[in-house]
Amino acid sequence: MTDAKKTEKGAVALREEEILKFWNENDIFNKSVEKEAPQGDYFFYDGPPFATGSPHYGHILTSTIKDVVPRYQTMRGYRVERQWGWDCHGLPLENIVEKKLNISGREDILKIGVKKFNDTCREEIAQVSGEWERLIPRLGRWADMKNPYRTMDTTFMESEWWAFKQLHDKGLIYEDYRSMHICPRCETTLAQSEVSEGYKDIKDLAVTAKFHLKPEQEFGDGKYKTKETAFILAWTTTPWTLPGNVALAVGKDIRYTSLRIKGISELLIVASERIEELFKDQEIEIVHNDMVGSDLVGLEYEPPFNSYSGDDTLESKENAWKVYAADFVNTEDGTGIVHIAPAFGADDLLMAQNENLPILKHVGMNGIVVPEVVELAGLSVKPIDDHQSTDVEVVKFLAKKGILFAKEKYEHSYPHCWRCDTPLINYATSSWFVAVEKVKSDLLKYAEDINWTPKHIKKGRWGKWLEGARDWSVSRQRFWANTIPVWRCKKCLEEDVFGSIKELEEKSGTLVTDLHKDVVDEVVYACACGGDMYRVPDVLDTWFNSGSVPFASYHYPFENKEKVDTRIPANFIAEGTDQTRAWFYYQHVLIGAIFGKAAFKNVIVNGMALAEDGKKMSKKLKNYPDPTLMIDTYGADAMRLYMLSSPVVRAEDFRFSEKEIAPVASKVMGRLVNVHSFYSLYKDEIAHEPLSDSTNVLDRWIIARTLELHAEVTSGMDNYELDKATRPLADFVDDLSTWYLRRSRDRLKSDDTEDVKAALQTIRWVLRKYAKICAPFTPFIADWLWQQVMRNDDPESVHLANWCSVKESDKDVLSNMKTVREVVSSALEARASVGIKVRQPLQTLTVSSDLLSVVDDELIQLIKDEINVKEVVVARIGSDVALDTV
Template structure:
């Protein structure tokens, strides 16, 4: 409060404070005038009365002037009528009687409720400058006793009664309603009125040029706000009414005589104590209103004025008040003023931004800030302001609960709001951010983690990322995503330094699409290790590097999901590569530095061209309703630039895979394929613009040659019958020359740079493969439904009804293809009764019922084991545990025979686990047990068989039973010996059943 008083004292000492009577926006709910910029903060479209009233002339009551108004309540205060001497008026009585000049008239409707009315009345001495304002409306907006017919009525409520009185007294010419924009109080949301009231003002009009000069020194984002919205407001700046007729607020530190001739402004608590002779500890009204100051002019005691400061005056004093300047922290304030940065809503161009600039300019002659970010307003979905009273917005806590705080943050920061434009908030927008950005991003992160775990489990390779030792991949997609990432980091730093959030966040969102829908999608087989371990590690290192950089860039915008990802990704960083101690949070990390050596614009351009080809091909497939699952014979890419074709050729395998075509053909000659351009007019746009010429121009458009349209495609405009047409006026389509015969084979689409033709002729083998892909899709969806991860070992059983139909034949013919894709054995029903079923489903496909069941385990044999259960094998002594007896064969196959002459002969027995899954990171339902270890212990009793079997399948501590058959009917005797040497033809079928433990809720 003391700093605000000091600010006011400086203004007063500079002669910038005065008391005057002006027509001001007045809040009848708050009983106080508002400043002109406050009145502009809450305009609404309303329906008001629209009436025309007649006013008889004094010199001839048979002649009346008529005036129009939307505020009937102002009529009782009319003092005069005003006309424009430059205009020509007419007398009317059913028809025009006599035109005459406005200079011959002396009147037009004037009252003291509008600023221009007040000015004209003063100019023509209708009222005196020093006379009290004539205003028969009290501070609550009710008529006083002077208005005898409507005394005590609220002015807006009195409108209908005034109209009734006018009609009864023959003064009403016309009555109706009118929709217009009207100011409401920003605090009480009630209609404002305008009335002449005495107020204290700060002079602003004299320093408009200085305000504009200081505004020009500030860096505004977006820039148009500085020159347009804020600049225009400054050019029309008016003196600032800083007094309010309220109790609560900072008291204006003015002590005045009864006639207001003597005024004392007090700028500090010490000065007040000195002038009043009283100890002052509190500057609020209840503590100082009774204090008086002796007049130096013999006018008795000076009393404090009743008004308090406009709250915006205190907001404008914030830079000084927050540090108690100049009473404390003087050096700190002077070293940090003006502020480096400020951000607020677009409405503050007439609020906080304005008051800060006015006071800073008046006090110090310089702007209060250097950089300004202006955001738009978040409105309700219907375009209205969000209102607690109307409850026209969704509950923010439910939005955060349902979609997460990050989704809400990104929705807002990637909206027009950051461009100083308004946003109509829609919950669907937050949901779309979650669906289109966060889920794909999270899936890419999860895909990385899953494949790192798979690499360790299957290959025993511990993935640790070390940027300094990571080899540069030769894969073009790895190079592309690395280059794209570094270009993004470079762009991010430049744009963030310029505070342009509206360019940064869309790029980050686009990057999520590039990473998930292009890099991960086109490299998923590499990331799964299907192209070799070295290539897999390259791809994983690339994906890790890109994801880690992306998390650091996105952290300021989405702090929660990036922190979650970082807490997991940090464990994949090689500790030897970290120079400094791990800070423990992504928000303590610096932004990534640009690695310019990785930026390759040629590769980025090549991939961009590849993306164009793929997207055009997808459009053709959508247009012809050809799902990507169904392969096509050929895609033809036509481009005039041979370098572009080379780029496309270098990425051929990705185009072929993504479009699911057998062959890619490149060409520079579209005539070879009989391609022609034709144009169709936009009937709505051209019809509205060309009117009568539309029919002739339409006919000429259809006659345009392909060459002319190609030029139009490049330039964006064309002259037709003297009319210049643009891209929005025409729709271009590719057609085939009927004589070429290509129209039935190919479908074409183009983006004005490249032309893509897709061979859409059907082929039964391709249709069959498409159906097989549909089956794969159903299996993968069922896998997801069962919450399985890629490393889970499963088997899939199927049944197609009716048996032997088309679908059944396709599945049988493509079993190997389905197995190679799903990495799970595919077997026909029935499902073994002792199988561990995870999930099953019945679905419809190609008119058949398809039943799918996923069971746990690599493979569960229902047929007898081929060959003897016990046999001999040549085995090299290379066991890791030479004293044990177990040799685990995960695939379920017997140990491979080795024909080396020095190999030892060793008997073994195949073991099969039926009703449970292996544990302790073991995998596989079959294994091999050596009956005689050449370098270990020999001979095996029944208990030893159970021990070795439990060790083989990771089931230590579980009870096992051994059976000689899969139906568990023939058990093995506890006393039966398993001899170290087996010969002859004796065969045992050793099948193991796991007895449920006491902790098991259901049998395994």
């Protein structure tokens, strides 16, 4: 296809646009929501896409899934509201705004002021969505985009405050000082799920450092004594944490050895099991090999960096730079002795809390080394462009000081910021948590009844994540987000938690119209003690926003109380696999903890749409076709059918290929249009209605096939197996076009008016029925077809029609026709093998009686016509068929 042709819209696209216009002009979507719903409500929540992003194939895919199921359920007699939503908060937008304002990082934002920053975020959000509002309807997706919920709306945010207070009142909110993963560029903590998405293999520099033991220390119950030059060796993969060292940890029962390298007077202590690995190229002399970890406990050493050792104001300094015992020490790697920097590791922090060690934060939350560490001051510890650069400086320093034992390249899986790709660091910081572990057993119980497609996610990706769920850190140190509704007295530390605007207004005497940081941080009021109450500065994790969608989108409980109480759990949600640990999970946590039930009953998880070469779709590489071009060329119906019949609707990744859409467009949509065109040639000759009472075998067969299709699609949809529901559609159109219509052409041209009428009635009945069956999947062609063949008393759009109940199909005619087609195919093969064309008539076809057991004149006639033989004989023969070629 030439480029010039590609830019022209195909006939398919023009037909679809006509239908779209018809829907808009006649308000068909709203009519479908408002129509009588004898089955009641069917609840669907739409996970909000990020407002400033552009729609891509991932969205097209989930959008299609999110469209098919509500359309189907509407036809089944349910009322399915479909409110669109926008995710408006968080880092992606903050990053855009930082660029727009030509600033970078937290300090710059504070310099220009949170108000100006947030106001720019507000402006930026107001501009989005044009691309979405064009593409989503053009895909055939019905959603109420005119009245969307937005996570930045005050109503939405107030519901989240309510949720926070609910959790707080249930004892499920707490503040703690913990080791968290932070992104030094974004200067904020990240949630467990965000961290787990960003692991990449990188090479780091690992060092083994020598920690100089102070001389003249007796240890091991006086059995040993340190001399002038004794060292303990410890290994670390994060050399940049060494200035924060306050302790060394040994295993209480691990065996340790002191030794010398031949010719060197220094005494070195390591775990006995590690000697071979550490000294493989050196000759050594063992001094003592009978020590255990507990003998070493209490030994004092000189810190490798002495940035803090002279600081007498350091709290708990007397406990620092000593050897302690800890359970987490092992001899699998390193030296069997662990360097402890409590500000930069989870085990380290716990140990510091247990042993009352000082916590040295020699690195700020921005990842920059503080001035106190003169040797490294101002360096970034894990810069994105060269993550080893500071570690190299540390190695140089250790070497110069004579305390570097070894260095090596070390490859490991390391977490990176999902948003900006900066390597994360472990950082001890104060954070607010939702106590998920406290309610985990309930959450597991609520999850039992959730129906997952594909099934394996329930016990696999989702189930395992839920079982391993940890407390959720919900506070972030950012700006454009919902706020943590906690005010604290600077003087007596008394706290107020607010669950509504009204509560805050009453307590503070201030009118509150917006809940963003720039507004509520200005609300200060007096504490009973005489001090001032200020809001704690943190904001809420954006997952708290999207997890609150089921109730916050309705401003619950301030409005719509009864409605929301019945809307939970949702009947159906759908998103990609990446949301298993994200949106699915956070909804489940919030709804489970607050409402005491599951958030949803049925969920379809889709895989990733990859480029044709199996790589990730990349705007930069342009390795995938523009979706608008695909729609203009092949139609949205073809794109939908192509995606829905692929394994991507059961969480498997698939390769998007233009080569594969093309045949869907021609073989399904194209053939369907051809069937209709043929019907149109004859339809005005005899008055007829869509009826299914013909006695002709071809008619009876296609009617049975239609009923069979209807049953298959219904069962697939009822089980939320969209591929199983979709695939039979194409097979059916193939049967309709290449067998039924081909064999019926002559009937329509004949003089037998009764038979012509029967054929016309059947075709019209089949097309009308098919329009309904395919309506959820290929909504455009369905409505187009419907308008051509509908009855006078039918609703104006197929999408306002009702799904029929499943009827028994005539199994005999189905199986007989199957046999006939097998006979035909064998006979055609036989013809081909002897090189006699079909148009040359032959005398006799003999068919094995094993193959054709029922001898029916009409069926025999079909075979005769198709094979072009005068006679068909059924007999006992060795092969399936035998052709008389004489």
